[in-house]
Every structure is written in structure tokens, then in C-alpha cells.
Amino acid sequence: MSHFVIGSLKSENWYTEADFDWLPAGGVIADCLKDLKPDGGILSVYEVEETASDDLVRRIVAAIAAGANNPRDVAYFRFPRAAVEALQVTINPDEPGRTGDDEVNALHRDLQQLSATKLAELAGAMAHGTLGRFTAKTLRERIKAEVEARRLALEKVSRKLRDELGLG
Amino acid sequence: MPPVLVLPKVMPRRPTGVIIGSTSDEHASWSPTPVPLHARGIERIRSECEFDPDAAMRPLAAWWSPLVEQRLRVLPGGAYAYSTVVSEGPASTIGLVQDLVTVTNTLAIRAAPLVAGADLPPSFSTYLSNVTATTPTTLEVRREYLRSRFSAALADARSEEFDFGAESHFAQRIAGLVLQHGGEALGTFEATITESRMPLTVLGELFRTLGRIRGATTHDERRAVLLRFLAAPDIRVRHVAATGLAELDDPAAIPALRNALTAERSERLRSHLRLVLDQLQATNVALRHR
Numbered sequence: 001m002s003h004f005v006i007g008s009l010k011s012e013n014w015y016t017e018a019d020f021d022w023l024p025a026g027g028v029i030a031d032c033l034k035d036l037k038p039d040g041g042i043l044s045v046y047e048v049e050e051t052a053s054d055d056l057v058r059r060i061v062a063a064i065a066a067g068a069n070n071p072r073d074v075a076y077f078r079f080p081r082a083a084v085e086a087l088q089v090t091i092n093p094d095e096p097g098r099t100g101d102d103e104v105n106a107l108h109r110d111l112q113q114l115s116a117t118k119l120a121e122l123a124g125a126m127a128h129g130t131l132g133r134f135t136a137k138t139l140r141e142r143i144k145a146e147v148e149a150r151r152l153a154l155e156k157v158s159r160k161l162r163d164e165l166g167l168g
Numbered sequence: 169m170p171p172v173l174v175l176p177k178v179m180p181r182r183p184t185g186v187i188i189g190s191t192s193d194e195h196a197s198w199s200p201t202p203v204p205l206h207a208r209g210i211e212r213i214r215s216e217c218e219f220d221p222d223a224a225m226r227p228l229a230a231w232w233s234p235l236v237e238q239r240l241r242v243l244p245g246g247a248y249a250y251s252t253v254v255s256e257g258p259a260s261t262i263g264l265v266q267d268l269v270t271v272t273n274t275l276a277i278r279a280a281p282l283v284a285g286a287d288l289p290p291s292f293s294t295y296l297s298n299v300t301a302t303t304p305t306t307l308e309v310r311r312e313y314l315r316s317r318f319s320a321a322l323a324d325a326r327s328e329e330f331d332f333g334a335e336s337h338f339a340q341r342i343a344g345l346v347l348q349h350g351g352e353a354l355g356t357f358e359a360t361i362t363e364s365r366m367p368l369t370v371l372g373e374l375f376r377t378l379g380r381i382r383g384a385t386t387h388d389e390r391r392a393v394l395l396r397f398l399a400a401p402d403i404r405v406r407h408v409a410a411t412g413l414a415e416l417d418d419p420a421a422i423p424a425l426r427n428a429l430t431a432e433r434s435e436r437l438r439s440h441l442r443l444v445l446d447q448l449q450a451t452n453v454a455l456r457h458r
Contacts, residue, residue, distance in 0.1 A: 008332045010372065011411075011440060012368065012372055012404050012407040012408050012411070014436075015403065015434075015436060016436070018434070018435065018436065019403055019437070031368070031369075034369070065332075065333065067333070068332060068333020068334070069333055069335070070333050070334060070335045071332075071333050072332065072333070072376060073376075073411055073415075074332070131436070133439075133440065133443055135411075135414040135443060135444065135447050136376075136380075136414065136415060137414065137415075137417060137447055158333075
């Protein structure tokens with residue numbers, strides 16, 4: 001069974017019942033919903049094999065962040081596809097991602113027809129997945145490394161960030 | 169009707185107790201009195217005093233801060249020399265401060281203009297001495313001003329969406345206050361955070377901004393503020409304080425982060441602290457090899 005990856009999150013918004021005893025089992029503070037920002041009932045995620053390395057997951061997160069002018073620290077979750085299927089969420093694999101990394105774009109999936117209730121349940125599933133993070137500095141370093149390794153297209157990195165990273 | 173005063177024939181060149189400043193950040197979008205009264209005030213000062221308003225006002229052209237010299241005192245209920253910079257150049261007068269209010273980003277000083285009249289203190293300098301003994305210092309008024317500016321920024325931040333990857337308007341305002349007012353701004357921020365319940369989203373943006381500002385002048389003070397909140401009772405406040413320290417990227421925070429890691433019980437926050445610690449240790453190594 002594969003995993004989904006979602007990036008562009010703020011880690012302080014994803015505390016669970018392990019840290020707040022007023023939350024029920026499987027719960028997560030509602031602040032996490034501020035990070036999800038579905039559009040038209042659609043949420044973007046990326047799908048990787050269950051055995052995929054953490055390095056691939058971090059490559060995905062860096063590719064997503066590279067288009068931003070001012071990337072900050074970012075959190076991401078890796079969570080099982082089964083949790084999404086259990087919520088009977090429609091998964092559309094036909095819309096490629098729009099990052100500067102073609103391999104990453106091929107992994108893009110749209111989670112569609114999300115109601116507010118399903119989004120909240122989905123957030124709970126994410127929050128109990130595997131959390132990863134970048135600091136702003138390590139994220140920038142990773143984006144630079146991806147460009148230098150020619151995995152990430154330079155033109156898809158924001159102009160401001162290119163200048164900051166000395167990428168021309 | 170506020171009391172008015174008459175200037176003595178000889179006014180000290182640097183009158184104790186008189187504060188000189190602008191009425192606005194924008195070099196004068198606000199004026200407490202009609203322009204003709206300003207002009208009348210200047211004329212009167214020139215004709216009756218040794219005090220040279222043009223010389224006193226000159227620093228304002230270079231610095232827009234409304235409160236110019238720390239060792240002078242502002243005098244609510246007392247004398248106040250103020251200036252507005254209008255298109256034809258600085259205008260100034262002396263008035264009676266009634267109160268200080270904030271209008272959007274502007275510190276507005278309500279003052280009655282200088283006019284000749286009855287019921288006046290017998291001596292301006294004696295009057296000033298009496299008032300300065302009982303009124304807040306400039307420093308206190310500066311703090312009040314900064315509190316107003318910070319509160320206005322916070323109020324606006326509550327409705328601002330902090331998008332990933334975009335520099336927020338709030339962050340720009342905070343950075344501006346720190347660059348202009350240095351450690352004094354940080355003290356005001358810290359007091360306000362402690363006294364009021366600030367949304368975590370805004371606090372996170374504030375701490376990230378404090379870490380991100382590039383300027384050696386306030387570096388140590390910003391680190392000190394972030395370190396103090398690293399011991400906050402609220403787990404998420406500790407979290408964003410650590411995030412601010414990552415933005416600051418100063419290895420001097422390593423010992424405090426180690427202590428925080430030892431004391432922390434939340435595994436999720438411990439993981440975040442380790443991430444920040446790893447970054448600072450890598451920075452430390454890089455600095456040593458430079």
C-alpha cells in the first residue's frame with residue numbers, strides 16, 4: 001500500500017491528543033485546518049511507495065516550496081493511502097503537479113469532492129502519520145541542491161529565491 | 169478650555185522639559201491646529217525668545233520619530249514644541265499637550281496652540297520644572313507610542329492571512345519597528361505578548377520575523393526575547409520560539425536549546441527542538457571552519 005505526502009504545513013498547528021489531553025483519541029487541534037486550504041473541494045497530495053525513502057519525500061516538499069518567494073520552515077506528513085480510501089475520498093491521478101520537478105509532478109494526486117467533515121477527518125489521519133520538517137534554512141539549502149542536481153528546473157524557482165540562493 | 173501660557177522673554181536655549189517632535193510618521197499628514205496658528209506661534213517664539221525653533225526642528229528632517237531626545241521630557245498637560253513638515257518646509261510652534269493618541273500609524277499629539285492670554289503660569293521655566301517633576305518621562309511616552317504602533321500592527325495581523333512563502337505586511341511592520349526603535353521595540357513587544365493573549369498564528373509570525381531580521385544592533389536582544397519564550401508554559405509558544413531561533417541561526421542559543429530539550433516532555437516538540445539544534449550545530453561547525 002502506498003503513502004500520500006502533503007507539504008506546506010506549519011508544524012505548530014499539528015499537535016495531537018498526545019499533547020492536549022482534551023483532544024479525543026485520534027484528534028488534532030483544529031488549527032491544522034488553516035494549513036490545508038482546499039480549492040473547490042480539492043486538496044493536492046503526492047503519492048509514493050510505502051518503501052519510498054525519506055529523501056524522495058523531502059525532494060517532493062522542496063519542489064512544492066520552490067515556487068514561493070520567501071519559503072519558511074515547513075512541515076509535511078506522510079500518511080497511508082488506506083486512510084484516505086477509508087474516508088471514501090475520490091483520488092484523481094490524472095492531473096500532474098506543477099512544480100519544477102517532473103518526477104515529482106508525476107506523483108501528484110488530487111483528493112476530490114472533499115466536504116468540511118471529510119477534510120477534518122483527513123486532517124486527523126494526516127496528523128497521525130509521519131511528521132517531517134525543514135527549517136527555513138535547510139529548506140533553502142535543499143532547493144538549491146535540487147537545482148544544482150538538475151532535478152528541479154531553475155525557471156520554476158521564484159526569481160527572488162533564485163537571487164537569494166545565488167542561482168542566477 | 170485648556171490653560172495657555174506665555175513664554176518668558178528669555179527662554180533657555182535647550183529648555184528642560186520641552187520635547188521636540190513630529191506629529192506624524194509621515195512627516196505631517198496631521199496637524200492639530202490650523203496653519204495660521206502655527207505661523208503665529210513661530211513668529212512669537214522668534215520675537216520673544218532666544219529659543220530658535222528652526223535650529224531645534226532641523227533634526228526632524230533627518231529623523232521622523234515623534235520623540236526626538238530621550239533626555240527631554242514630554243509634558244502631557246504642559247508645554248510641547250512640535251513640528252509639522254509641510255510642503256514649504258518645517259513649521260513649528262509650542263503648544264499645550266492635551267493627550268497622545270494613535271490614528272492608524274500616526275502618533276497624534278493633541279495640543280492647544282500657543283496664544284497670548286490670561287491665567288498663565290508666572291514663569292515658563294518654573295512651570296516646566298514643576299511639570300517635569302510630575303509627568304511621565306520621554307521614555308515612557310516612547311513606550312506608549314511603541315505600544316500603540318505594535319497594537320495597531322497586531323490588530324491588523326488578526327485579519328491578515330499569512331501565506332506560505334509570502335512576506336506578510338505584519339512582518340514588514342515589525343521589522344520596521346525593530347530597525348527604527350531597536351531594543352526598545354523588543355521590550356514593548358515582549359511586554360505586550362506577556363500581558364495580552366495573542367493568536368498563535370500572529371505570535372509565530374512575530375517570532376519568525378524577529379529571527380529573520382538581519383541586523384547586528386538588536387541581534388542579542390532578539391535572541392534573548394526568543395530564549396525567554398522558549399520556557400513559556402504554552403507548548404505551542406515554546407514551539408514558535410524555537411522556530412524563531414532557527415531563523416536567527418545563532419549557535420549561542422545552543423546551550424539553552426539543549427536545556428529546553430532536556431526539560432521538554434512533548435515528543436513532537438522535542439523533535440522540533442532537535443531539528444533546530446541540529447541546524448545551529450551545523451552552523452557552529454561551518455563558522456569554525458570559515
